[in-house]
Amino acid sequence: MTPVRVTGWLEFGKLTVLSVCGEASVASRLVLPSNGLIRVSRAFLRAGFFAGAAGLLTFAAGAQAETMSGALAKAYSFSPDLGQQRAATRAADEGVPRATAGFRPTVTGTATTGSAWTYNNNNLSRTAPVSENTTFPRSAAVTATQTLYNGNRTLNGVRQAESTMFGSRETLRQSEQTVLNAAATAYMNVLRDTALLRLQENNTEVVTQQLKQTKDRFQVGEVTRTDVAQSEAALALSNANAFTARSNLQNSLAVYRQLIGEQPKNLSPARPLDSLVPRSLNEAIGKSQVEHPQIQAALHAVDAAALTVKVQEGALYPTLSVQGTYSQTWDTANVPHNKTTTLSAIGNLTIPIYDGGLSYASIRQAKEQLGQSRMQADLARETVRAAVVSAWGAYQNSKLVIQSFNAQVRANEIALNGIREEARVGQRTTLDVLNAQQTLLNSRVNLVTAQRDQVVNSYALLLALGKMSAANLGLKVDTYDPSIHYDQVKGKIWGLRTPDGR
Numbered sequence: 001m002t003p004v005r006v007t008g009w010l011e012f013g014k015l016t017v018l019s020v021c022g023e024a025s026v027a028s029r030l031v032l033p034s035n036g037l038i039r040v041s042r043a044f045l046r047a048g049f050f051a052g053a054a055g056l057l058t059f060a061a062g063a064q065a066e067t068m069s070g071a072l073a074k075a076y077s078f079s080p081d082l083g084q085q086r087a088a089t090r091a092a093d094e095g096v097p098r099a100t101a102g103f104r105p106t107v108t109g110t111a112t113t114g115s116a117w118t119y120n121n122n123n124l125s126r127t128a129p130v131s132e133n134t135t136f137p138r139s140a141a142v143t144a145t146q147t148l149y150n151g152n153r154t155l156n157g158v159r160q161a162e163s164t165m166f167g168s169r170e171t172l173r174q175s176e177q178t179v180l181n182a183a184a185t186a187y188m189n190v191l192r193d194t195a196l197l198r199l200q201e202n203n204t205e206v207v208t209q210q211l212k213q214t215k216d217r218f219q220v221g222e223v224t225r226t227d228v229a230q231s232e233a234a235l236a237l238s239n240a241n242a243f244t245a246r247s248n249l250q251n252s253l254a255v256y257r258q259l260i261g262e263q264p265k266n267l268s269p270a271r272p273l274d275s276l277v278p279r280s281l282n283e284a285i286g287k288s289q290v291e292h293p294q295i296q297a298a299l300h301a302v303d304a305a306a307l308t309v310k311v312q313e314g315a316l317y318p319t320l321s322v323q324g325t326y327s328q329t330w331d332t333a334n335v336p337h338n339k340t341t342t343l344s345a346i347g348n349l350t351i352p353i354y355d356g357g358l359s360y361a362s363i364r365q366a367k368e369q370l371g372q373s374r375m376q377a378d379l380a381r382e383t384v385r386a387a388v389v390s391a392w393g394a395y396q397n398s399k400l401v402i403q404s405f406n407a408q409v410r411a412n413e414i415a416l417n418g419i420r421e422e423a424r425v426g427q428r429t430t431l432d433v434l435n436a437q438q439t440l441l442n443s444r445v446n447l448v449t450a451q452r453d454q455v456v457n458s459y460a461l462l463l464a465l466g467k468m469s470a471a472n473l474g475l476k477v478d479t480y481d482p483s484i485h486y487d488q489v490k491g492k493i494w495g496l497r498t499p500d501g502r
Helices: 049-056 068-078 080-093 095-103 153-219 225-260 281-291 293-316 358-424 430-465 482-489
Strands: 002-012 015-020 037-040 106-113 116-121 130-135 138-149 319-330 339-350
Touching (some): 068 153, 068 225, 080 153, 080 482, 095 153, 153 225, 153 482, 225 430, 281 358, 281 430, 358 430
Antiparallel strands (some): 002 037
16 A cells, blocks of 8 residues: 545536545545545556556546446436436327227317398289398308228228337437446546546556656756656646546546536446356357337338238228218298208218329328338348447457457556666666656556456447436436336327326
């Protein structure tokens, strides 16, 4: 354990990162005692980035640590993107009661009212040469129309609406997984960029001390002005890298807030989803072809397109309907106090003969759209397969890369210690030491990035498989069930309010 002294606090939103001196790489947990000294474990890069990065995210005292699962649960509940897609799914639900309305009768009411003044001058009549009267003709009628047969257009329309609704649910499922994957990536980016900032700041402290020692040695004639200039150049580069790391962290914090809905709070370590990853690539491909929402949505679109063809073909069949009317009129034919009541039932049979080719063109168009939908389904299968193969390769590669970078870090640490010892006895130059320090820093940065990539790649693989749902991840959240809204509206025959009261 190496004691180092706190030199300052860096504020990024609500995130606070300790800036410390010394050669320790990154703290696995930073605790500030009353004497202002903290002890930093050297085991961060050897034991793993995620435990170390968690300690770098230090907030208000007593703040409860945030876990990956907790952050994903907040993203699931907060995401405006998910909210708008859920609304789109509810809107698609209403397509089913709209289509089933064709099975029910339509009832309309009409009413008329007015006044009429009649003046009759009959010069040939001696008994009543002139007549004049005022009437108030009015009527009221109720008409009910029921379609008995329309070429199964209503039945096929209902099935089409159901396929569209199921497709919308799959689109929602895809959106949920995309949002969760983006939130997981944002979580890991904050951990990574915090660790990288700490590495750059620590390197700046080391190079600063190196420059001070070089200047002292220059004063006594042990080194030349060239050594001082090389140390100054290394410090300038280190400062620039620290500025860049600080900017990257700010960007990651902004994305985290955008996706999860709040500033990061004491982020805990995160691990790859090894238990949810299939055992082989072939198994992964097979599962993705069955479970992926993108493929399922495309198949529902094929069903909807096939039913569209049937709906258009129904226009060539006759339509049979019955119409019933009850009406009353008063003061008809300008006769005062005249009242007429009418009750009628009429059957209507409409047989299409020729409509200028409109129906035939619509059918051909629907068939072409069906062919397009089938090709889009094939494209979705191949797209998902390619994504699985790519994600599988990246995930497997990240494991091997971490092993290599771990070995590189260990070797560079040994090399740096040896070069420093050799420099003390004049066998190495200041530039050799600076180059070795930069090489070690680069290898540590590569290791941190690779460890972040392993976790992110595991989530990306789960996304490619179509299995990155809140249920599969075990998130403690009330999952959204689209069937609840559908059950509430599928049989609703009147009412303006939505089930949530709007």
